[in-house]
Structure formats: structure tokens, C-alpha cells
Amino acid sequence: MNSRLRRYVTLRRRSDTPVWLSIGWRVLFVLALVSIAIGVHWIDSDGLSDAADGHVSFLDVVYFTMISITTTGYGDIVPVSDRARLFDALIVTPIRVFVVLLFIGTAYSFIFKRTWDRWRMALIQKSLSGHIIIAGFGTSGSEAVEELLARGIPASDIVVLDPSPGAVARAEGMGCNVLEGDATRDRTLEAVRLQSARALIISAGRDDTSILIALTARHVAPDVQISLVVRAEDNELPARAAGANVVINPVSFAGLLLAGSAEGPHIADYLADLASSDGKVQLAERLVDAAECGQPLSAIGSGLGVRVYRGDTAYGPSDPEVQALLPGDVIVEIVDGNGRPRTVGKRRD
Structure with a gap:
């Protein structure tokens, strides 16, 4: 059972709903539940008893419903019939629990969690200096992180930038600092302290995106070392013009290894040995x-x-x-x- 729970995943997508609208829908849902409870109590008002004047008005029903849902319960109005007590036990109690959880969840999502995340981010930012930033955690980016870790670079000195929640989660599982965001934005690169970074490795999966990240990075941090991966040979010159110090074309590099292997079976092995941390x-x-x-x-x-x-x-x-x-x-x-x-x-x- 526990293994099944650990393997459970769900499809997620960032909501485009504004914060005020999300809170508004929750408030409306709570009001709808309260209205249902008030309506049923009013229909069955004969099952309620008012210790003050013996008469249960509509205002008394609203009052009784609200104090029941908020678990206040002064005892001046109480359910006396079996039907009223059954409704309060089976319907009002779940509504009470749901309303409390809904408001606690709203407060956590929009107040406590954001405050906590901002505090943690500020704490991490203070310790970022001489770090390595990986923009893009696809195949090349993830392999670069694994190689850096194998070479003895602490995971705390690596920051992974990617717009995909799944990619960010994988990088976080490796112990890296992570930020889910668009690396083509100045604000994103400033948030990961690019100005004080040792190097920036760009592997966005698309050459145009990678080149745009390099342009943005060179604007934010003119002196940072930038290494960039391109897939098309024609994009090597634009990548260097965008500010990349090192431009790597995996296809061209594979061609070099293949050509070297034609000259001798051990040349390609030696070249791979040079590039690997465990060679x-x-x-x-x-x-x-x-x-x-x-x-x-x-x-x-x-x-x-x-x-x-x-x-x-x-x-x-x-x-x-x-x-x-x-x-x-x-x-x-x-x-x-x-x-x-x-x-x-x-x-x-």
C-alpha cells in the first residue's frame, strides 16, 4: 500500500485564475453551503427550540446555523426533534468541518505558504555565490548536473532553472537549488543571483530559446561565463554573438568521435575518457x-x-x-x- 502511495502522481497545470477570483469562488462555495443549511433549518424550524421566547424566527434560524457551523454553540437555540438532530449531525457537521478546512487551506495557500516560500528563497539567495546555474533540465541539462555532482561540486552550489514543474521536482530530488520560471526574463536570472554565479550552462531544448537566454544573461551579468548547447550548426555563430563563451554542438561532437574512431579504435575512448569525471x-x-x-x-x-x-x-x-x-x-x-x-x-x- 505504501509503495502504491509513493508511486502516485497526478497531472498538474499552473492555474491562470487570478488570486482574487480563486478566493472569490471559495467564498461563494462556503456561502452556498451555509445557505443550504439555513434553508433546511428554516423548513424544519419546528424541530428547533428557542429558550428565550419559545418562537423560532428566520433570524433565529440564521443565527443558529452560523453558531452551529462555527462550533460556538451557546445553547439558547437547540434541535429538539429527531429529524433536526439527525440533519445537524449528518449534514451540518460535515459542512462545519469542510468550511474550516477550506478557510485554513486558503490561508495556507495565499498567506502562510507564500510568506514561507519567500523567506526560504531569501535565505537561499544570501548563500548563493560562486554557484553554477543550469538553465534547462532536459537530457543535456540533467546529465550536466550529474557530471558536476560526480566531479565533487556540492548540490548546494548548483541552481536549476526550468519552466516545467516535473523537471524542477527531479532537480530538487537531487538536492539542487531550483526555481520554476522563465530564464529569458531578467527578474528570473536576478532571482538566482546570476551576477555572482561562477558559470551559466544553457540547454533549453530549442536553439532560439537558448540564444535568447544567453542574450538576457549577458545583459544581467556581463562577466559571467556562459556555456550553451545548440542543435543546429548554423546557430553556433548567433550563439557566440549572443554572448556565449562556449558553444557546444552535440551532433558535431559526435561526428568528431566517429571520425576519430575511424583512425583508430582507441581514440574515441580516450576522448570520452577526457570528458568524463570517472576517467x-x-x-x-x-x-x-x-x-x-x-x-x-x-x-x-x-x-x-x-x-x-x-x-x-x-x-x-x-x-x-x-x-x-x-x-x-x-x-x-x-x-x-x-x-x-x-x-x-x-x-x-
């Missing part, structure tokens, strides 16, 4: 250390240096520029994996 080797990116300045790229001891980024220019191991590393250089190196989380330096583009 024997890993790619790492970091800023050059002060002790390494002036030395060649081949002299670094933390790994095998394969590329140096100096400003907007990339240099390989054979370029003369890497024979003397400079302050501010960004080194991309191959390091020993063995389950060690990679160190990611902040690149300044």
Missing part, C-alpha cells in the same frame, strides 16, 4: 601559478599542458608564446583522473 585522465583548466610564470608550458608539474589561453588567443604546445608563461594565462592540462575532482579556474574572457 583515468581528465582535462582541467586553471590560472597559471605565480611560481610557473616565466617557465615553459612543458615544465608545469601538475599535468600535461596542452593549451594556453592568453586573452582571446589560444596557443598550443609548439607555439613560441608558451615558452614563457605570463601572469593571467589560463592553462588547459591533462591530469591524472583516479576519481579526483578537477580544479576549474575562473577564465577571464
Whole structure:
């Protein structure tokens, strides 16, 4: 039985009904129930007894119904006939319970829950700094979160943005901070503290949506690192023009692996090994250390240096520029994996 309850799901959709209209419908429903109780009490007024004057008027019926539903019960008007007592026990009592629950639920939904959610959101926002934001929790976005967790990034340092309640629920189940909303809106990105984030990963499922998110993000946080996934090769240039630092095309990357496998059966495995957190080797990116300045790229001891980024220019191991590393250089190196989380330096583009 318990397992069945845990598997129970329901189809949900956000209501477009305004708050005032939702509250109004609830009030009208309560008034309808009270009117039914008043009507039946009035029809069966002979079954009521008034200790004050012995006469039960319509005002007395309204008064008796209201104090019965609100469980006040002064005792001045009481049901004396079996039919009146039966109606009060079987009909008025359920109405009483339902009205109380309805008003408690309304207060919880529109007052307490919203206040609580806003307080929790403000508390989380205060702790967000140097975090990673995932805009879009589809296949690529969820795999990115799993890879980040495998690399040792705490779930508390990951924020997932998605308009789908189901996607947000899955991300929350992984321990991530979540926000159900539209990442193309300034207010949404500001709510997740994009200005103080380490990086933004965009995988919205549609290239046009992803590019629009990048444009909005670059407007909100001009210096944030943006990585973006596109499906069409033609959209790689617009994505970079929108402000993305890194543009990844899964189809093109798969083509590279396939082409590499044609040259040798182990090349594709090695490339996948480099990209995975549990591989024997890993790619790492970091800023050059002060002790390494002036030395060649081949002299670094933390790994095998394969590329140096100096400003907007990339240099390989054979370029003369890497024979003397400079302050501010960004080194991309191959390091020993063995389950060690990679160190990611902040690149300044």
C-alpha cells in the first residue's frame, strides 16, 4: 500500500485564475453551503427550540446555523426533534468541518505558504555565490548536473532553472537549488543571483530559446561565463554573438568521435575518457601559478599542458608564446583522473 502511495502522481497545470477570483469562488462555495443549511433549518424550524421566547424566527434560524457551523454553540437555540438532530449531525457537521478546512487551506495557500516560500528563497539567495546555474533540465541539462555532482561540486552550489514543474521536482530530488520560471526574463536570472554565479550552462531544448537566454544573461551579468548547447550548426555563430563563451554542438561532437574512431579504435575512448569525471585522465583548466610564470608550458608539474589561453588567443604546445608563461594565462592540462575532482579556474574572457 505504501509503495502504491509513493508511486502516485497526478497531472498538474499552473492555474491562470487570478488570486482574487480563486478566493472569490471559495467564498461563494462556503456561502452556498451555509445557505443550504439555513434553508433546511428554516423548513424544519419546528424541530428547533428557542429558550428565550419559545418562537423560532428566520433570524433565529440564521443565527443558529452560523453558531452551529462555527462550533460556538451557546445553547439558547437547540434541535429538539429527531429529524433536526439527525440533519445537524449528518449534514451540518460535515459542512462545519469542510468550511474550516477550506478557510485554513486558503490561508495556507495565499498567506502562510507564500510568506514561507519567500523567506526560504531569501535565505537561499544570501548563500548563493560562486554557484553554477543550469538553465534547462532536459537530457543535456540533467546529465550536466550529474557530471558536476560526480566531479565533487556540492548540490548546494548548483541552481536549476526550468519552466516545467516535473523537471524542477527531479532537480530538487537531487538536492539542487531550483526555481520554476522563465530564464529569458531578467527578474528570473536576478532571482538566482546570476551576477555572482561562477558559470551559466544553457540547454533549453530549442536553439532560439537558448540564444535568447544567453542574450538576457549577458545583459544581467556581463562577466559571467556562459556555456550553451545548440542543435543546429548554423546557430553556433548567433550563439557566440549572443554572448556565449562556449558553444557546444552535440551532433558535431559526435561526428568528431566517429571520425576519430575511424583512425583508430582507441581514440574515441580516450576522448570520452577526457570528458568524463570517472576517467583515468581528465582535462582541467586553471590560472597559471605565480611560481610557473616565466617557465615553459612543458615544465608545469601538475599535468600535461596542452593549451594556453592568453586573452582571446589560444596557443598550443609548439607555439613560441608558451615558452614563457605570463601572469593571467589560463592553462588547459591533462591530469591524472583516479576519481579526483578537477580544479576549474575562473577564465577571464
